[in-house]
Structure formats: C-alpha cells, structure tokens
Amino acid sequence: MAEGGGAPGAFRPDTYKDPELVAQLSGRIAEVAAEIGRPVKLMHICGTHEHEIGRYALRDLLPEGVTVLAGPGCPVCVCDNEYINLAIQLSLTPGVILCSFGDMLAVPGSIPLEGERRGDVRMSLLDARARGGDVRAVYSVFECKRIAEANPDKQVVFFSVGFETTVVAVAAMLKRGAPDNLTVIEANYYTPPATSLLPELDGFDIEGFMLPGHAVTITGLRVYEHLAERGIACASGGFEPVDVMASVVSLLEQIRDGEATIANPYNRLVKYDGNEKAKQELDEVFELAPIRWRGIAEIPASGYKLREAYAQHSAARRFAGTLDEVALRGAEHPKGCRCAEVTLGQIRPDECGVFGKLCTPDSPYGPCMVSHEGTCRAWYTYGMHKERLTVEAA
Amino acid sequence: MTSENASDVQNAERSAGAEARAASAERTRLVTRYDSVRLSHGSGGKLTLELIEELFVSVFANEPLRELTDAAIVANLGGRIAFATDSHTVKPAFFPGGDIGRLAVAGTINDLAVMGAKPAYMTAAFLLEEGYDMAELERVVRSMKATADEAGVAIVAGDTKVLERGHGDGVFINTTGIGFLPDDVRLGVGYVRPGDKVLVNGTLGDHGIAVMSRREGLDLAVELESDVAPLNGLIEQVMQVAPNVRFMRDVTRGGLAAVANEVVLRQAFGLRVFDVAVPIHDVVEQYSEMLGIDPLLAANEGKVMMIVPPDEAEAALGAMKAHPFGREAAIIGDIVRKPEGVALVETAYGTRRVLEMPIEEQLPRIC
Ligand code: SF4
Numbered sequence: 001m002a003e004g005g006g007a008p009g010a011f012r013p014d015t016y017k018d019p020e021l022v023a024q025l026s027g028r029i030a031e032v033a034a035e036i037g038r039p040v041k042l043m044h045i046c047g048t049h050e051h052e053i054g055r056y057a058l059r060d061l062l063p064e065g066v067t068v069l070a071g072p073g074c075p076v077c078v079c080d081n082e083y084i085n086l087a088i089q090l091s092l093t094p095g096v097i098l099c100s101f102g103d104m105l106a107v108p109g110s111i112p113l114e115g116e117r118r119g120d121v122r123m124s125l126l127d128a129r130a131r132g133g134d135v136r137a138v139y140s141v142f143e144c145k146r147i148a149e150a151n152p153d154k155q156v157v158f159f160s161v162g163f164e165t166t167v168v169a170v171a172a173m174l175k176r177g178a179p180d181n182l183t184v185i186e187a188n189y190y191t192p193p194a195t196s197l198l199p200e201l202d203g204f205d206i207e208g209f210m211l212p213g214h215a216v217t218i219t220g221l222r223v224y225e226h227l228a229e230r231g232i233a234c235a236s237g238g239f240e241p242v243d244v245m246a247s248v249v250s251l252l253e254q255i256r257d258g259e260a261t262i263a264n265p266y267n268r269l270v271k272y273d274g275n276e277k278a279k280q281e282l283d284e285v286f287e288l289a290p291i292r293w294r295g296i297a298e299i300p301a302s303g304y305k306l307r308e309a310y311a312q313h314s315a316a317r318r319f320a321g322t323l324d325e326v327a328l329r330g331a332e333h334p335k336g337c338r339c340a341e342v343t344l345g346q347i348r349p350d351e352c353g354v355f356g357k358l359c360t361p362d363s364p365y366g367p368c369m370v371s372h373e374g375t376c377r378a379w380y381t382y383g384m385h386k387e388r389l390t391v392e393a394a
Numbered sequence: 395m396t397s398e399n400a401s402d403v404q405n406a407e408r409s410a411g412a413e414a415r416a417a418s419a420e421r422t423r424l425v426t427r428y429d430s431v432r433l434s435h436g437s438g439g440k441l442t443l444e445l446i447e448e449l450f451v452s453v454f455a456n457e458p459l460r461e462l463t464d465a466a467i468v469a470n471l472g473g474r475i476a477f478a479t480d481s482h483t484v485k486p487a488f489f490p491g492g493d494i495g496r497l498a499v500a501g502t503i504n505d506l507a508v509m510g511a512k513p514a515y516m517t518a519a520f521l522l523e524e525g526y527d528m529a530e531l532e533r534v535v536r537s538m539k540a541t542a543d544e545a546g547v548a549i550v551a552g553d554t555k556v557l558e559r560g561h562g563d564g565v566f567i568n569t570t571g572i573g574f575l576p577d578d579v580r581l582g583v584g585y586v587r588p589g590d591k592v593l594v595n596g597t598l599g600d601h602g603i604a605v606m607s608r609r610e611g612l613d614l615a616v617e618l619e620s621d622v623a624p625l626n627g628l629i630e631q632v633m634q635v636a637p638n639v640r641f642m643r644d645v646t647r648g649g650l651a652a653v654a655n656e657v658v659l660r661q662a663f664g665l666r667v668f669d670v671a672v673p674i675h676d677v678v679e680q681y682s683e684m685l686g687i688d689p690l691l692a693a694n695e696g697k698v699m700m701i702v703p704p705d706e707a708e709a710a711l712g713a714m715k716a717h718p719f720g721r722e723a724a725i726i727g728d729i730v731r732k733p734e735g736v737a738l739v740e741t742a743y744g745t746r747r748v749l750e751m752p753i754e755e756q757l758p759r760i761c
Contacts, residue, residue, distance in 0.1 A: 019742045026743075048686075055688070057745030139609075241743065362753040372686065383738075383748025391666060391746070392732035394589030 016240035025245035026061040032252040039065040041205055042251050043198075043345050045191060046073040046212035047373025048239055054382035056241050068248065069345035070378075072194050072293065073212060075162045075187075076103050076371035077343055080292040083187040084109030085328045087159045088123055090185075090319060091133035097151060099144040100125065100159035102137040103371040106364060108334065121365070122334055125159075141166075141173045148182035157315045159185045164215045167304050168278050171285035174310055183315035188304035190288060191215060192223040197299055199230055201344065208233035208251035213243070213266050218282075220274025221262045228260045236266035285310050294367065295332040295340030337366030342375050349376040350385035431526040436556030450518075450552055453535045454542075458515075458550040466550035468515050474575040476511035478502055481568040487534070489605045491619025495537035497695055498567040500624040501646070503545050507626035508642040508698055510581050510633065511573035513545060518569050519553040523562030534565060545624035547571065573626075585640040588663050591707035592727040593700045595628060595720040596621065597675040598650055602692030603682060618677045621719075623696035628717040636710035638703050645697040648752045650690045650726075653699050654737035655751040665737045667727040667749060690739070691752045701729065 015021070033040065044050065050070040053059060059068065072078055088109055091098035108122035129135040138144050141158055148156035156179075160170050167188045174184075191212065198204060209227055216224075216236055227234050233254035237247035243266055250263040264270055284307070291303025306314045333339050337359070338352040349355050349368070359365035361377055368374035379385050427444070434441040451459055458466035482498040499516065506513040518538065522531065542549050600621040607616035625644065633639060643653045650672075654665045667690070674689050682689045696719055702710045707725055714720030737749040 017742065019744075022743050051686075055747060056741050056743060057747045058743070060745040061743060361750075381748070381750045383736075383750070386748065389733060389736070389738055389746040389748070391664070391730050391738070391740075393666075393728065393730050394587070 016238070016242045018242060022061070022241050022245055025242065025249055028249050029061075029066065029245065029252060030063045032249065032256055033063045033066050036065075036252065036256050039067070040207050040252065040255055041067045041069060042208040042210060042248065043069045043071040043206045044073065044210040044212070044237060045071040045195060046210075046214070046237070047075075047077075047371065047375075047378075048214065049073065049210065049212065049237060049244065050375055050378045051372060052239050052241070053244060054378045054384055057382070057384075058241060058244055059384070060388060061245070062248070066248070066252070068210070069206070070342075070375040071198070071206075071209075071345045072191070072296070072343045074343070074368065074371050074373035074375065075166070075189055076107055077339060077367045077374050078189060078293045078296065079104070079107070079161050079187045079367070080294045081110045081332060082292065082328050083159070083161070083185055084125075085111055086316065086319075086323065087125060087157070087185055088128045088133070089323050089328070090157050090315065091125060091128045091135045092131065093155075093319075093322070095154055097134045097136060097147060097154050097156045098125065098128075098159060099136045099138045099147060099156065101139075101161065103373070104159060104161050105129075105135060105137060107367045107370045108364075110332070141170050145173055145178060145182060148179045152179070152181060154181065155318075156182050157185060158182065159187065161187045163189055163191060163212075164218045164282075167286060168218055168282055171282045174285050174306075174313055175281060178313055180312075183313050183318050184306070185315045186303070186305050187291075188286070189291065189293070190302050190304060192219070192226075193299050193302040194293060194296075195224065196226050197297065198344065199227075199232070201346075203346075206232065206345070207255050208235070210235060210237035210244070210247045210251065211262075213238045213270065216266075216270050216274065218275050218278050220279075221264060221270065221272050222274075224262055228262050231260045233260045233263075235263040236270045238266040238269065296343065333366055339366045339368040339376070342368050348385070349379040352376070356380060356385065429528050431522045431524060431528060431531065431556055433524050433556050433558065436522065436554055442554060445554060446552075449532060449535055450554075453532075453539050454518075454549045454552075455539070456548045456550060458548070459552070466515070466517075468550060471514060471572070471574040473577060476506050476509045476573045476575045477570075478505035478509075479568065479570040480505060481566065483563060483566050484605065485563070486605075486608050487530070487564055489608050489620055490616070491600075491604055492622035492695070493534060493537050494565060494567060495534035496541045496622050498569045499538045499541040499545070499547070499549075500622050500695060502569040502571040503541075503547060503624040503626055504644040504696075504698070506571050506573040507624075507629045508644050509573075509575065510579035510629075510642070511575040512630070513547050513571050513573040513624075513626050516542065516547050516549045516569055516571040517551040517553075518549050518567060520555070521562055521566040521568075522554065522556050523564050524556055524559040526562075526564050531565065534567075538567075541624060545626050547624075581639065581641055583641055583657055583661060586657065586661070586663065586701050586729055587640070587703070588729050588731045589704050590640055590701050590729040591704055591725050592654075592665060592667070592729070593702060593707065593710055593714065593723060593725050594645065594650065594673070595625070595698055595700075595714045595717075596696075596722040596724075597673045597678065598645070598694060598697060599678045599682060599687075599689035599692035600675055601695045602649070603678045603687070603689075605693070606685070606687075607681065616677060616681060618675065618681075621694055621696035623719050625696060625698050625719060628714060628719045629698060631717055632700065632710050632713040635713045636702050636706035638706055639700055639710065640703065641701040642698055645694045645699050647693045649688075649692050649694065650699060651688070651737070651749050651752050652691075654749055657701070658735050658737050660735060662734050664730045664733045664735065665727060665749075666730050667737070667739050669739050669741045671724055671726045673722045673724045673726075690749065
C-alpha cells in the first residue's frame with residue numbers, strides 16, 4: 001500500500017516506531033524465550049502501556065510462552081469509592097464547582113443510582129451533573145485554578161486523581177499559591193508500595209516488571225529496588241513500540257541469566273534517581289500516607305496527602321462534618337464486577353462474566369471499563385479479547 | 395514534489411483562502427444601530443426586519459431572499475432532489491482555518507454532495523444569545539456567504555431567534571439544503587464489494603486537533619488549520635473519472651473510525667485500513683500523541699471517505715489530488731471478505747487491531 005501514501009505522516013521512519021527495529025526485537029524476544037525454555041509471565045503497571053500494546057497489537061509479536069499482563073496501572077480504576085462519593089456529594093452541594101479529568105466523570109462510586117433498571121448501577125459525577133451538580137471536565141489543575149479565580153464567591157474543588165505525574169502538577173500549583181476557595185480531593189496514588197504487595201498474593205508467578213515510563217521519570221528507578229531484591233526482573237518501559245519491545249527483551253535476558261536487576265532501556269528520558277527538583281517540590285507539599293486501592297486493600301505509604309502547611313486546601317478537611325458520612329462508604333465494586341482481579345493481573349478482562357455484555361465502553365458497569373487507562377476498556381476497544389484477526393482479502 | 399511540499403502548498407492555499415475570506419469580511423462593515431444582539435432582534439418586529447435587511451439580505455444577496463416573502467421560491471431543479479439539514483455549535487466559534495459560519499454551510503453541502511447530489515439552495519436559521527456581538531455575527535454571516543459562493547450555492551431563506559442571556563452559547567446555526575440528484579447516481583453500502591479500495595481526500599484529524607488546541611484550558615500554540623471546506627467540487631471531479639464510485643460519506647465527528655464502522659455494520663464484508671497509508675499531518679500526529687487522542691477518531695470537516703472499484707481507484711485518486719481540497723489524498727485501505735462486519739487496522743508491524751466505533755468525544759487522557 002506504500003503507493004497509497006506520499007502524504008506527510010504517511011509512515012515516517014521514526015526510530016522508536018521503526019517496523020524493522022520492532023521486527024528485530026521481536027526476533028530477539030523469540031530467541032531469548034527459547035533459551036529460557038519455559039513459559040514466562042511479565043507485567044506492566046501502566047494504563048498507557050496497555051493502551052499502546054493494544055493499539056499496535058504488540059502481543060501478536062510475542063512468542064507463545066511469553067505473556068505480558070496488565071497490572072495496577074490505571075489511577076481511575078484504583079481510585080477508592082470514598083473519594084468518588086465525596087466528589088459526588090460535594091458536586092451536589094450548593095455553591096460548589098467540582099472539577100476533574102474527563103475520564104473520572106463517568107466512574108461510578110457506590111451511591112446507588114435511583115430509578116436504574118440495568119442492575120446494581122451506581123452514581124457517577126455525570127449522573128450528579130444531570131441532577132444539577134456543577135461538574136466540569138478540565139485538562140489540568142491550572143485550568144481549575146483559573147476557574148477558582150474567576151469564581152471567588154464559589155468553592156472550587158479539584159478531584160485530583162492520578163499517579164506521580166498528576167501529583168507533581170498539583171504540588172507545583174499549590175506551591176506557587178492557590179486561591180483560598182480552591183481545595184483538592186487527595187486521591188493520589190504512589191505505585192511502588194503496591195508492587196510490593198503483589199508478590200504476597202497467592203499464586204503470584206510474575207517474573208518481571210516493566211516499569212511505567214512516565215512515573216519513573218519523576219520517582220526514578222531506585223524505588224523499585226525491593227522487586228529486584230526479591231529476584232524479580234525490572235526494566236523501564238517507554239511507550240513507543242520499540243520501547244515496549246526493548247523492555248521485554250531486557251526482562252527476558254535478566255530472567256534467562258537468573259540475575260534480577262533494574263535495567264533502564266528507556267534511558268533517553270529516565271534517570272536512575274528521577275527528577276530531583278520535581279521530587280523535592282512533591283515532598284514539600286505532600287507526604288506519603290496509607291490509602292485504599294479500590295477493591296484491593298489499604299496499602300501503607302502509597303497515597304499522597306497534603307502536608308499540614310497546605311491542609312487548608314484539603315477538601316476532606318474543609319467540608320468535614322457537612323457531608324453524609326454513611327454515603328461516603330459502601331460496597332467497593334458493583335455486584336459481579338471483577339475489576340480488582342483484573343487490576344492485579346489475576347484474570348483477563350474477558351473472564352469477567354459481564355465483559356462486553358452488561359459492561360461496554362458506552363455503558364460501563366465497572367471502573368476498568370470507563371477510563372482509557374482501564375484494562376477492560378483497552379481490551380474491548382482494540383478487540384484484544386477476540387481471536388487474532390485473520391483477513392481474507394478479495 | 396515531495397510530500398512536505400505538497401503539504402506546504404495546500405496550507406498556503408488554505409490560508410490564502412482564509413485571508414481572502416477575512417478580507418471580504420473587512421471590506422464593508424455594515425452599520426447596524428446596535429453593537430450587540432437584543433431580544434427584540436428576534437421579536438419579529440422592527441429590529442428583526444432591520445437585522446434581516448441590513449445584515450442577512452445585504453450579505454447573502456440573492457433574488458429569492460430579497461423578496462422577503464414567507465417562503466423562498468426557487469427554480470425547478472428537475473428530477474430527484476436530495477434534502478439535508480444540520481445544526482451547528484462549535485467552541486470556540488472562530489478557530490484556526492474557519493469559523494461556525496463556514497462550518498454550517500460546508501456541513502450541509504457535504505451531506506448533499508456525498509449522496510451524489512449537486513447542492514443548489516440553502517436556508518439558514520440562527521439562534522442568537524442576547525448580547526451577542528453584532529460585529530462577530532457579521533463576520534459569521536460573511537463567512538457563510540463566502541463559503542456558499544465557493545460551492546455555488548445560494549442562501550435563500552432564513553430565520554432568527556434570540557435567546558435570553560445565559561440560555562444560549564453565543565450563536566447556534568441550523569442550515570438546510572437541497573440539491574439536484576442526477577438519475578444515474580447509484581451510491582450506497584449495498585454496492586460495496588470485496589476488493590474495492592478505500593480513499594480519503596487528505597490528512598485526518600486536522601479539525602479536531604485545531605479546535606481542541608484553542609479550547610479553554612489547553613491553549614496550545616498549534617500551527618494547524620481546520621480542514622473545513624465544501625467538498626461538492628472535489629466530489630464532482632472524482633465522479634467524472636470514477637463513475638462507479640460505490641459509496642461516499644463525509645468524515646466528521648467520530649473520525650474515520652465512525653464512518654468505517656457505519657459501512658461494515660451488519661455487512662458480509664470487512665473494511666481494512668493500512669495504518670502506514672493514512673495521511674496524518676505531522677502536527678496532528680505529535681499533538682494527538684501528547685494528548686492521548688487517536689487521529690483516526692478525531693473530527694474532520696472537509697474530508698470524504700470514498701469506496702471505489704479497484705479499476706477506478708487510481709483515476710479517483712488522481713482527480714482528488716488535482717483538487718485543492720485533495721492534494722494529500724490517499725488510498726488507505728480496502729474491502730475484505732473476512733472478518734465480516736469488522737473495521738480493522740493493519741499496523742506497520744503486520745499486526746491487526748479492531749478499529750472500534752467511537753463512543754464519545756475524544757478527551758485528552760490523564761496520566
Ligand atoms: S468487564 Fe466491567 S464489570 Fe467486568 S471487571 Fe471489567 S469493568 Fe468490571
């Protein structure tokens with residue numbers, strides 16, 4: 001089809017997308033896998049990885065015995081009910097403008113959606129908006145700050161959901177001075193402690209972790225040393241096809257050699273100690289505290305909470321006592337949703353009984369189907385649950 | 395000519411067109427008594443008449459409209475008539491490469507043109523918010539006129555309503571158009587056969603990314619213009635050399651993914667897109683990657699997807715490329731026997747993924 005191109009952007013031989021390089025790496029993966037001589041399971045812990053793997057159908061380039069699973073890499077999916085319920089309640093409070101990222105608005109919490117007949121359907125921020133809540137989708141925390149400045153007579157709440165990369169932006173904003181009427185719901189997650197929980201689970205058989213390229217540019221790789229110490233291979237992973245494949249090669253080589261280290265094939269962006277300035281700013285504004293990972297567990301030191309000096313910007317504190325505490329709790333996932341197991345890599349999305357039936361991207365039942373970072377969403381979108389697509393041309 | 399040159403030329407032509415449109419907008423500032431829209435402009439009384447005469451009639455300038463009758467009387471088009479309507483709202487109303495006026499006219503023209511019809515007449519209904527800037531309204535109206543002229547279409551009737559402040563979003567425009575549909579035009583999904591080729595007339599996703607870049611909260615300094623354009627001229631040229639075109643559809647919201655899925659829905663064939671053949675502007679590629687948006691799902695306003703029998707594909711491609719709105723046209727895929735009812739993408743790596751029907755507006759991704 002090359003003759004159909006001639007257009008700009010018709011494939012440019014960008015090094016990190018280069019098909020030849022990807023083919024070479026795929027060959028290398030097959031060789032090392034053969035040397036290992038037994039099936040190997042690897043895991044990535046980043047929603048963007050799952051998305052890119054799906055978009056380029058990279059699993060089709062791996063040999064039979066090499067499996068790459070998706071782990072807890074979607075901030076929207078692990079965001080605890082309590083925060084979603086809090087956001088919903090606040091959005092329905094007169095005088096409050098609730099801002100969050102687009103993906104977060106459609107995630108159901110645990111407040112039942114009245115009048116719903118599809119089953120155990122829970123309320124999301126979009127449902128709150130339909131009931132009169134002032135809910136706005138923003139692209140960044142800085143946009144939220146502008147909204148707060150433009151509405152001095154309102155309380156503006158930023159529902160801050162995310163991993164390190166999001167938290168860094170919130171820290172930067174608060175440090176430079178935020179208006180009084182701006183508060184933050186602290187649903188910010190720190191991944192390394194969650195990865196130390198995984199090996200404790202029954203039947204854990206992951207031999208290597210592909211580390212999330214975006215997050216480790218900030219935290220650095222050192223924070224994953226606990227995995228290597230347990231004999232689990234680690235390698236940083238970027239998001240282009242070449243990056244993903246190179247990370248797999250590195251993990252397999254470590255496994256073949258029986259030497260778990262922390263390799264850095266994504267070294268064009270990642271430094272072993274991360275970004276000192278960003279880490280320092282983060283540390284000034286936030287401290288690590290226990291936080292609940294939805295449906296999984298409360299994990300010590302895996303959440304970012306505002307330090308005392310910034311506590312006036314904590315929504316939980318400012319609105320404490322004004323909310324219905326009972327409604328803040330509630331069952332974790334809707335009945336039959338197996339997001340927790342999907343998130344831990346224990347089952348594939350299509351092993352959930354409602355996948356593709358009751359639960360689809362246009363009518364999501366569980367959180368993993370809502371977010372673009374969610375594993376169920378990626379699988380459904382790119383057809384990863386289907387047999388390898390075979391084409392019969394004319 | 396290298397591909398980059400082709401892109402430069404098209405951009406140059408596009409911005410030349412944009413300049414010409416802007417110039418015609420500047421030429422005569424009309425003197426309306428008010429600098430913003432009042433409720434009475436929609437009351438049907440004196441101010442309404444003033445607005446119609448001073449703005450709409452004077453800019454749209456054609457006989458049926460000048461009569462100011464309750465309905466426009468137009469000449470018999472003689473034969474089958476295609477008839478389409480579309481309502482338009484866009485934020486921001488002015489964006490790089492276009493505005494809501496051009497969008498509203500081109501949108502309805504394209505709906506008619508992809509049916510194989512020759513658009514002839516159009517109506518325009520405005521829903522204005524009280525307080526809307528009169529000079530801005532004039533720019534919108536002039537842009538509509540310029541676009542209609544470009545497409546050879548007359549705007550012969552209209553309506554104006556004014557919504558109380560806070561109950562509208564500046565300006566909404568509905569346009570309805572009719573066009574003559576020649577007897578020998580046979581287009582539809584039912585004519586599509588395995589082996590047919592899939593073409594588009596240029597880079598995908600330009601409009602979506604250009605508009606998104608100007609949304610509040612992003613404000614990216616993107617060097618990119620929307621592709622908004624009336625396509626009836628281009629389509630006519632293609633149909634002259636490829637009379638057996640099977641199917642056409644304008645690629646708008648939901649991008650190529652939406653159109654491809656509409657084609658294969660419940661059909662005994664599939665549609666395959668070759669990732670490497672799809673023309674994507676460098677800037678679109680860069681920003682869509684940054685924002686986590688798939689250009690195949692991003693909006694367009696001047697693109698058509700055509701399905702053409704294999705022996706007419708090259709001729710159709712040549713005709714597209716010969717038109718200013720088709721310089722970067724490409725054959726991007728084909729119709730396959732299997733899998734049935736599926737639109738799929740073949741990647742640069744020889745792997746395949748489903749091209750899923752988009753379900754929502756594309757939003758930048760969180761990380
Ligand atoms: S398919 Fe839906 S219900 Fe099942 S685990 Fe995924 S998100 Fe939850």
